Amino acid sequence: xxxxxxxxxxxxxxxxxxxxxxxxxxxxxxxxxxxxxxxxxxxxxxxxxxxxxxxxxxxxxxxxxxxxxxxxxxxxxxxxxxxxxxxxxxxxxxxxxxxxxxxxxxxxxxxxxxxxxxxxxxxxxxxxxxxxxxxxxxxxxxxxxxxxxxxxxxxxxxxxxxxxxxxxxxxxxxxxxxxxxxxxxxxxxxxxxxxxxxxxxxxxxxxxxxxxxxxxxxxxxxxxxxxxxxxxxxxxxxxxxxxxxxxxxxxxxxxxxxxxxxxxxxxxxxxxxxxxxxxxxxxxxxxxxxxxxxxxxxxxxxxxxxxxxxxxxxxxxxxxxxxxxxxxxxxxxxxxxxxxxxxxxxxxxxxxxxxxxxxxxxxxxxxxxxxxxxxxxxxxxxxxxxxxxxxxxxxxxxxxxxxxxxxxxxxxxxxxxxxxxxxxxxxxxxxxxxxxxxxxxxxxxxxxxxxxxxxxxxxxxxxxxxxxxxxxxxxxxxxxxxxxxxxxxxxxxxxxxxxxxxxxxxxxxxxxxxxxxxxxxxxxxxxxxxxxxxxxxxxxxxxxxxxxxxxxxxxxxxxxxxxxxxxxxxxxxxxxxxxxxxxxxxxxxxxxxxxxxxxxxxxxxxxxxxxxxxxxxxxxxxxxxxxxxxxxxxxxxxxxxxxxxxx
Numbered sequence: 001x002x003x004x005x006x007x008x009x010x011x012x013x014x015x016x017x018x019x020x021x022x023x024x025x026x027x028x029x030x031x032x033x034x035x036x037x038x039x040x041x042x043x044x045x046x047x048x049x050x051x052x053x054x055x056x057x058x059x060x061x062x063x064x065x066x067x068x069x070x071x072x073x074x075x076x077x078x079x080x081x082x083x084x085x086x087x088x089x090x091x092x093x094x095x096x097x098x099x100x101x102x103x104x105x106x107x108x109x110x111x112x113x114x115x116x117x118x119x120x121x122x123x124x125x126x127x128x129x130x131x132x133x134x135x136x137x138x139x140x141x142x143x144x145x146x147x148x149x150x151x152x153x154x155x156x157x158x159x160x161x162x163x164x165x166x167x168x169x170x171x172x173x174x175x176x177x178x179x180x181x182x183x184x185x186x187x188x189x190x191x192x193x194x195x196x197x198x199x200x201x202x203x204x205x206x207x208x209x210x211x212x213x214x215x216x217x218x219x220x221x222x223x224x225x226x227x228x229x230x231x232x233x234x235x236x237x238x239x240x241x242x243x244x245x246x247x248x249x250x251x252x253x254x255x256x257x258x259x260x261x262x263x264x265x266x267x268x269x270x271x272x273x274x275x276x277x278x279x280x281x282x283x284x285x286x287x288x289x290x291x292x293x294x295x296x297x298x299x300x301x302x303x304x305x306x307x308x309x310x311x312x313x314x315x316x317x318x319x320x321x322x323x324x325x326x327x328x329x330x331x332x333x334x335x336x337x338x339x340x341x342x343x344x345x346x347x348x349x350x351x352x353x354x355x356x357x358x359x360x361x362x363x364x365x366x367x368x369x370x371x372x373x374x375x376x377x378x379x380x381x382x383x384x385x386x387x388x389x390x391x392x393x394x395x396x397x398x399x400x401x402x403x404x405x406x407x408x409x410x411x412x413x414x415x416x417x418x419x420x421x422x423x424x425x426x427x428x429x430x431x432x433x434x435x436x437x438x439x440x441x442x443x444x445x446x447x448x449x450x451x452x453x454x455x456x457x458x459x460x461x462x463x464x465x466x467x468x469x470x471x472x473x474x475x476x477x478x479x480x481x482x483x484x485x486x487x488x489x490x491x492x493x494x495x496x497x498x499x500x501x502x503x504x505x506x507x508x509x510x511x512x513x514x515x516x517x518x519x520x521x522x523x524x525x526x527x528x529x530x531x532x533x534x535x536x537x538x539x540x541x542x543x544x545x546x547x548x549x550x551x552x553x554x555x556x557x558x559x560x561x562x563x564x565x566x567x568x569x570x571x572x573x574x575x576x577x578x579x580x581x582x583x584x585x586x587x588x589x590x591x592x593x594x595x596x597x598x599x600x601x602x603x604x605x606x607x608x609x610x611x612x613x614x615x616x617x618x619x620x621x622x623x624x625x626x627x628x629x630x631x632x633x634x635x636x637x638x639x640x641x642x643x644x645x646x647x
Contacts, residue, residue, distance in 0.1 A: 011055065016048035067434065070441040074340065077437055079314040079355035081466030082392070083288040083399030083428030085120060085421040087406055088181055088234060091128065092417040094278035099415045101126040101284060104291055106410035107419045109401060118398055120286035120406060120425075123318070128282035131182060134249050135172030136275050140164065146172070146245035155189070155273040158225050159256060163266035167256045169225070172249030173277060177206075178239040181218065181281030182252070187228045187274035194267035200224025201259045201266070204231070207251045208238035215252065216422055225254070225270035234283060234422065260616070286406070286421075288399030288428055289316050289392040297360060300326070302382025304365035304375060310388065313358030314431055316395040317466070324351050324360060327385040335362075341376035350377045356431055360388070399428035400493040403501075424493035424504050427467035427511075451522040457486050457529075464518035467491050467511050469571045470579050474631060476530065483528030487631060488515065489570050489579070497558070498565035502614040502635055505570060506533055536635040537628055538612035539568050539586055540619050543595055544605045544642045551600035557643045559598055567594050568636030580634050586626040602646045612638065 011019075021034050021044070034041055089101050103125045108117040137146035140160035147156055159167035171184055195201060202224060205212040213236035221229030233252065241250050256266065297308040315322070325332040326349075335349040341363050344350045352361045363377025380386065406421040432440075443459050451457050454473035461471045469491040476483035490511055492504040512531050523529055541564055547556045567573050573580040588609040595604045611626050612619035614635045628634065 011052075013045075013048050013052045016051055017045055020044045020048065066438060070437060073441065073445060075437060075441045075444060076354050077356040077434070078432035079316060080395030080397075080431040081427060081429045082316045082318065082395040083120075083401070083425040085286050085288075085401070085406060085425035086283050086423060087120065087122065087286045087419050087421050088281050088283055089126060089128065089409075089413070089416050090181070090281040090418045090420070091279070092415055094130065094183070094280060095128075095415060096130055098130070099128040099282075099413075101128065101282070101413050101416060102411075104411075105284070105413060107286060107406045107421075108408045108410050109405045110408055117408065117410075118288065118401055118405070119290065119410065120288050120399070121290055122284040122286045124285065126282050126284040128180065128279060129175075131173045131175060131177045131180065131250070131277065131279045133171065133184075133275055133277040134174040135170070135247050136272065137170035137172065137245060137247075139168040139170060139244075139253075140166075144170075144245045146170070146247050149275060151272060151274055155271050157269040158188075158254070158272055159266065159269040161269055163256055163269050165256055165258050167269075169254040169272070170244060171252040171254070171275070171277065172244070172247060173252065174249065176239045176241050176250035177235045177279065179235065179237045179283040180279050181232060181234050181283070182277055183280040184231045184233070184252075184277045185229075185275065186222050186225065186231065186272055188222055188225045189271040189273060190226055195224045195226075195264050197223030197226055199263070201257055201263055202254050203257050204233045205253050205255060206235045206239045207242045207253075208236060209240045209242070212253065212255075213238055218422070225272070232280065234281075237283070287318060287392070287394075288396070288425065289318060289394030291390060291392050292388075293390055295388045295391075297324070297386040297388060300362075300380035300382060300384040300386060302379060302384075304363060304379050306362045306380075308360045308386065310358035310360065310391070312393040313356070314393060314395065315353065315355040315358055316392050317355065318392045320390075322351075322353050322391060323389060325387050325389055326380045327387075328381070332387075335380075344377040346375045346378065348377050395428060395431075397428050397430045397491070399425055400491060401425050402493045402495045424501065426493065426504065426508075427491055429466055429469075429491055449522055450524075451519055451527075452524060454484065457484055457519065457523075460519060460522055461486060461488065461515050461531075465511050465514040467507075468515070472534070472582050472631075476528065482526070483530065484523075485631070486515070486519075486529065486531045487534045487582075488512065488531060489534065489633070492571065494572075498562035498569075499637060500565070500569065500635070502536065502538075502637065505536060505635065534570070534582070534633045535629065535631055536570070536614050537626065537632050538614035538617075538619075539626060539634050539636045540610040540612045540638045540640075541568075541591055541636070542608040542610070542622075542640045543591065545595060545601055545644070546603040546605060546646050547643050548600050548602040549646050551602075551646070553643045553645055556598065556600040557641050559600070560595055560641045560643070561639055563594060563598060564591070564639045564641075565636055568634045570633045570635065573634070573636075582633060583628050583630040585628055586634055588624045 024031055087107050103122055105122045106119055108119040111117040133149045135146050158169040204215040204217050206215050216234035218232040220231050222231055241248055244251055292312055322337040324335040335351050337353050338350045365373050365375045368374050403424045409419045451460050457473040458471040462468050467490050470489040472487045474485045476485045488507045490507045492500050516531055547553050571579045588607050591607045592604050608622040610619040610622055
């Protein structure tokens with residue numbers, strides 16, 4: 001329970017006017033006309049208005065003092081975090097030499113009259129080496145056949161006769177191709193009958209040293225190995241060479257997999273008459289930030305507690321150390337960033353960076369009770385030049401762009417024709433606001449970096465990794481001792497229509513590992529900790545609406561879909577916009593209210609609510625209520641809105 005804040009002066013405009021008129025009656029009894037038309041009353045009202053504004057400012061003093069207290073306990077605003085995306089750099093044509101994409105190559109979203117381009121920079125240099133086909137083979141059970149790349153005189157059947165689940169077509173590259181886009185050209189006879197050429201029951205995978213990793217299938221022009229065409233795959237970054245059938249190569253395989261009931265299967269094996277492979281691109285990691293090089297901070301005054309401001313802000317944490325260089329006669333000395341000067345000795349070359357404001361602070365000195373001066377770090381000599389060799393600025397939620405949005409190559413790179421992000425960017429968050437810091441301050445003071453209560457686990461998990469959008473902790477007591485189950489929802493990209501892909505709601509292993517490593521040092525010994533995503537329950541809404549007269553039907557339909565996607569959003573949904581509450585049921589009547597509240601809606605005639613599998617999209621029968629467990633969240637997708645004109 002928070003303490004009530006005093007209202008330093010609760011008088012308002014009319015109270016001030018009435019008080020002034022009463023004083024006029026006492027001190028100037030001859031002034032009897034107190035109507036608003038009197039010039040004297042006009043002056044009274046003018047001064048009352050200005051005084052009311054002063055009272056408003058005066059009542060803001062407790063807020064200012066609260067912020068000052070947060071500053072005293074060391075609470076600073078969290079800076080924004082940059083979104084990260086894997087960007088495929090496509091070559092104009094296969095090359096016989098290695099193509100180099102320099103670090104800091106810029107890619108962005110298309111710019112239009114309404115929105116500026118969202119720009120990403122690659123973090124490291126990308127090398128795209130050539131790769132060629134070395135071997136072709138098949139494997140069915142224990143039987144393995146490996147051939148050379150030339151098949152024209154002796155074609156090879158891709159699978160056994162008849163084809164079985166698990167049969168493999170093996171493609172051996174001359175070297176591993178981690179993170180490369182490979183074009184596999186196959187000349188196949190029309191023999192793999194029985195399958196849907198638009199959705200064949202096959203997957204492409206690459207060997208990672210201990211198993212097979214899924215490749216990102218960009219395009220398959222062979223119709224499931226049924227005609228001449230090209231298959232483009234993006235090989236996993238963990239691709240390594242291995243030996244199959246006494247041949248060492250970078251192996252990729254096409255494997256028959258089991259599909260749901262009713263999906264057509266191969267009746268005859270495809271016949272491969274010719275095969276070749278080339279490198280056509282590579283994957284680079286890009287960051288929603290730009291780099292500032294060699295910025296001069298100024299000259300040192302040779303006194304403790306100096307502070308300098310960077311030209312650009314806010315400064316994002318890109319994983320690399322922030323370093324300040326101090327010039328001397330022998331060159332440049334590095335001063336490393338620390339969280340605070342509390343543990344610094346007199347000779348330690350440390351700085352503290354407020355990334356939100358872009359302020360670089362050097363160590364202070366504190367007067368002890370005995371009069372001595374204690375230094376919490378070394379002081380740069382007087383007149384020494386100070387510079388920052390490199391830092392990055394940017395970040396924010398705008399960087400969480402959807403798949404395919406980064407399609408403009410803003411830097412010129414020889415032999416590279418374009419770029420695109422095959423998956424949505426993630427982990428971008430906005431800078432913390434003052435109001436959010438007011439809420440966090442008491443929590444930080446209470447937790448003291450120790451995870452004891454459920455709220456402590458939730459708060460510390462958000463601080464441990466910038467890609468956390470929401471957390472919820474539950475007690476676990478299954479007979480094995482006290483434990484905590486921490487559910488994590490990552491920050492996600494929102495599509496143009498407001499929809500969120502289900503795959504983006506699954507936190508990556510790096511995010512979970514970062515949270516686990518941080519909480520491992522802060523939890524009570526003996527407390528078991530399980531970190532995982534929530535159980536998502538799919539929700540599909542089908543509704544029929546009537547638009548008001550002179551309201552565009554298509555516009556209302558788009559607004560209705562966007563409203564539904566936002567309402568059933570695990571992060572932005574619910575009635576308060578802070579995410580759908582854990583365990584809260586979904587009611588059809590609530591959908592009526594949400595759609596009816598749209599400005600152009602005249603009538604919501606019908607609403608059908610379906611529970612669906614968020615992975616397969618298969619939906620059940622229409623219901624009026626979907627019950628959620630205490631650890632479950634909703635995921636809205638596939639909504640259908642039909643709008644008719646009310647004219």
